[in-house]
Amino acid sequence: VRIVKLHASPVTALAYNAVHNCAISCDGKGVIELWNGSILAGGATGGGDGEGAGDEFASIGSSPVAARNGIDFQSKFSTSLYDLMKKKTFAVALAVSPTGTNFALYGADRKIRILDYATCNTVVTYDERPKVYDKMVQKRADKLARGESVDPSGIDAIEYGKRAATEREMDDTVIMSGGTETENVLMRDSGSQLLSLQFDPTGRYILIPTILGIKVINLRTNKCIATVGKADASALRFLSVCLCSGDARIDRQIQLARTGGSSAAIDHGSNKKSDALIVALAYKKRRLYVFSHSDPVAEAEMNGDDDEAVILNRDVMNEPPDADDMLVASGGRGESESKLGDEAILRTSMGDIHIRLFPNAVPRTIENFCGHAKSGYYDNVIFHRVIKGFMLQTGDPLGDGTGGESIWGGEFEDEFRKELRHDRPFTVSMANAGPGTNGSQFFITTVPTPWLDNKHTVFGRVTKGMDVCSAIESAQTDEMDKPLSEIRIMSVDIM
Numbered sequence: 001v002r003i004v005k006l007h008a009s010p011v012t013a014l015a016y017n018a019v020h021n022c023a024i025s026c027d028g029k030g031v032i033e034l035w036n037g038s039i040l041a042g043g044a045t046g047g048g049d050g051e052g053a054g055d056e057f058a059s060i061g062s063s064p065v066a067a068r069n070g071i072d073f074q075s076k077f078s079t080s081l082y083d084l085m086k087k088k089t090f091a092v093a094l095a096v097s098p099t100g101t102n103f104a105l106y107g108a109d110r111k112i113r114i115l116d117y118a119t120c121n122t123v124v125t126y127d128e129r130p131k132v133y134d135k136m137v138q139k140r141a142d143k144l145a146r147g148e149s150v151d152p153s154g155i156d157a158i159e160y161g162k163r164a165a166t167e168r169e170m171d172d173t174v175i176m177s178g179g180t181e182t183e184n185v186l187m188r189d190s191g192s193q194l195l196s197l198q199f200d201p202t203g204r205y206i207l208i209p210t211i212l213g214i215k216v217i218n219l220r221t222n223k224c225i226a227t228v229g230k231a232d233a234s235a236l237r238f239l240s241v242c243l244c245s246g247d248a249r250i251d252r253q254i255q256l257a258r259t260g261g262s263s264a265a266i267d268h269g270s271n272k273k274s275d276a277l278i279v280a281l282a283y284k285k286r287r288l289y290v291f292s293h294s295d296p297v298a299e300a301e302m303n304g305d306d307d308e309a310v311i312l313n314r315d316v317m318n319e320p321p322d323a324d325d326m327l328v329a330s331g332g333r334g335e336s337e338s339k340l341g342d343e344a345i346l347r348t349s350m351g352d353i354h355i356r357l358f359p360n361a362v363p364r365t366i367e368n369f370c371g372h373a374k375s376g377y378y379d380n381v382i383f384h385r386v387i388k389g390f391m392l393q394t395g396d397p398l399g400d401g402t403g404g405e406s407i408w409g410g411e412f413e414d415e416f417r418k419e420l421r422h423d424r425p426f427t428v429s430m431a432n433a434g435p436g437t438n439g440s441q442f443f444i445t446t447v448p449t450p451w452l453d454n455k456h457t458v459f460g461r462v463t464k465g466m467d468v469c470s471a472i473e474s475a476q477t478d479e480m481d482k483p484l485s486e487i488r489i490m491s492v493d494i495m
Contacts, residue, residue, distance in 0.1 A: 004061035006033045012178025013091040017117060019100025020070035026094060026105065028180055030085035034120070036062045036069055070100070072118040079120035083113070092178040093195045097203035102219070104197050104206055108176055112197070112208055114219065124222055128210055130164055155212075158389045159234060163211050165451030166237050170283060175239065193281065196240040207278070209238040214280060214291075228278055228291050235424075235448055237283040244277040284423065340366045343495040344373060344460065348383075349488045350471050353444070354464035355428050362415040365430060365438065365459040371407035372440055373492035383472060383487045385480075391449070392472050393431055394489060395441035404440035411437045420458040422449040426469060428460030446473050 009027040016023050021038035036059050064071045073079050084090055084107060093106035102123065105113045112126040137160045143150050155163070170176055179194050198207045205225075208215045214228040229238055278291040296314050340363065346353040359366040372378055377397065384401050385393035396404045406412045413436045422429065422445060429452065431441035444462060445452075446469060462469060475483040 002060045004035060006035060006061070007031060010178075010180040012180055013094035013105070015094040015096045015103065017096045017100050017103070019098075020064075020117065022064050022069040022071075024094060024096065024103055026084070026091035026178075028090050028178065030082075030088065030090040032081045032084065032091070032105075034064045034069070034071065034081075036060060036064050038068060070118060071120070073120060076120075080113070080115055080122040081120050083122065090178065092176055093197050095197040095199055095206070097199040097206075098201050099203035101203060102199075104199070106195060106197055106208075108178075114206070124219075126208065126217065126222075128208070130167060133160060133164070133211060156389075158387075159447075162447060162449060162451070163233070163237070165449075166283065167211060169450055169453070170237070175283070193239055193283065196242075198241050198243050200243055201245050207241045207243060209241055209280070211237070214238050214241055214278065229280065229289070232289070236285065236289065238280045238289070239283055240281040242279045244279065340370050341494040343463075344369070345493040345495070346465075347490040347493065348468065348472070349486075349490060351468035352465050353462055353468050355460040356463050357460045358417075358420060358458075361417045361420055362457055362459045364412060365415050365457050368406050368408075368412065368438070368440075369442070369459060370494050373494050375407075376491070377440065378489050378492050381489050382483075383489075384482055385443075386472060386475055386477055386483050386487075387481050388473050389447060391443045391445045392469060393441060393443040395431065395439075397440070401441070406439050411439055414438065415457045415459075416454050417458070422452040422456070422458060424448055424461075426462035426466055427458055428462065430457040430459065432456060444469055446470070 007025065007027040009029040009031070011025050011027050013026040014023065016037060021036065023035050023037045024032065025035070026032050038059060066072060076082065084105070087107075087109060089107045089109040089111075091105040092108050094103065096103045096117075101117055103115055103117055105115065107113065110128045110130070112128060114123045114125070115121065116123050137155065137157055140150050140154050141157055173193075174180065175193055175195055179192065195209065197209075199205065200207070204219055206217050206219060207228075208217065211233070212227055213230040213233040215224050216226040216228060217223065218225050229236065276292070280289045280291070282289060340357070340359040342357050342359055344355045344357055346355065357366050357369070372395075378395060381394055381397055382399045383392050383394045384396055384399050385391075393401070396402070398404070411432075414430075414432070425445055425447050427445045427449070429443055429445065430438045431443050432438050432455075438457065442459075443456075472483075472487055475485065475487060477483050
């Protein structure tokens, strides 16, 4: 209808205050603009391209005024609208409260600023920068070192390291650039995913996706009253949230009329719990995650039902096959691939571990692994490094992490593939001492380890024997992470 030209840089966030008919837009330079969005015939012009626009749209894009848009400032210099530009940052997400009294900005500096709409001054800032969590984790570690009690639901250093790596990875995507292409965008695995905030219908609470889960903050007390998805935050980094209040509005006058004026049959719902839902998206995930007050797993435990069966019945797995499935199901293997094999079984002293291999994606790595396996190179080799909550490493004939070579002698190059990532536990990957230094050593992760992407070549996934991996992971180790009791690979079968 009308082209509004206010920004010199790409717009990174946009929201509309329906209460005051005013749009709020932010750009990559940190500039924040407020502009009129109401339709007024013959209204003031300015800020827009009037070509082809009728008089009824002439006011769109014009500067806001107190009478029409509810603002209470004369100059932007008396507001906080230049703060982002001064800090050399910009907004990647923007939300307006349903009451129209506040709006929130999620900055590229990972600070969330709540501004009063009328004055456009900052009311409060919530700091979600990594250094805040660095101090929190260090404080917890110090307490443990002194033998003091800590919150069992807190995250330890290893778990935090994994999550912090995901945050650093997000810095290289369009998520932290507001969806715009910049020189800082180095990774595009997340597609066009964006980050979002949301106020609740009353405007008293705000939902913020963070490293710990989705925080629900009371804006009156500035206290976090709940963290939704906290138990899932280890594997999922939530990005976008949508609150569905779900409580139906009841016309009690109509109900009274239908019941002949008696209120006895009306369910007043004074003790009824809200059936609100939160729908969320997660980083590099194709699913929708729905949270409610109902916890099927807890209910199953109370009823004595099987937790795993409940989870399987709860989750809807209808997404297309992922890259791993496509690689295995591609069929038509060539002669060289059939020689390499697409499955391996590690016969360890603690049980068998079945591994799906990817000869199509990383043929050189698979040729090396299968060559060593068939020659007996891995027979009687120990797991020389086991770190709980991280990985199990083996493949060194010397048993101390310093030995091993490729089937060609020496080292060989990396084979990084965007469809093969360290995005889940039980990923099988090559150990190395830097770029292009692959030999014979490999490891199996026990948690997602995205910080290893593009540093170590993924060549397999464990499909059976996860319990064996967990048993190895639980083994007691010395100060060098070497198991006190030797755990060996007896042999390796290639299928």
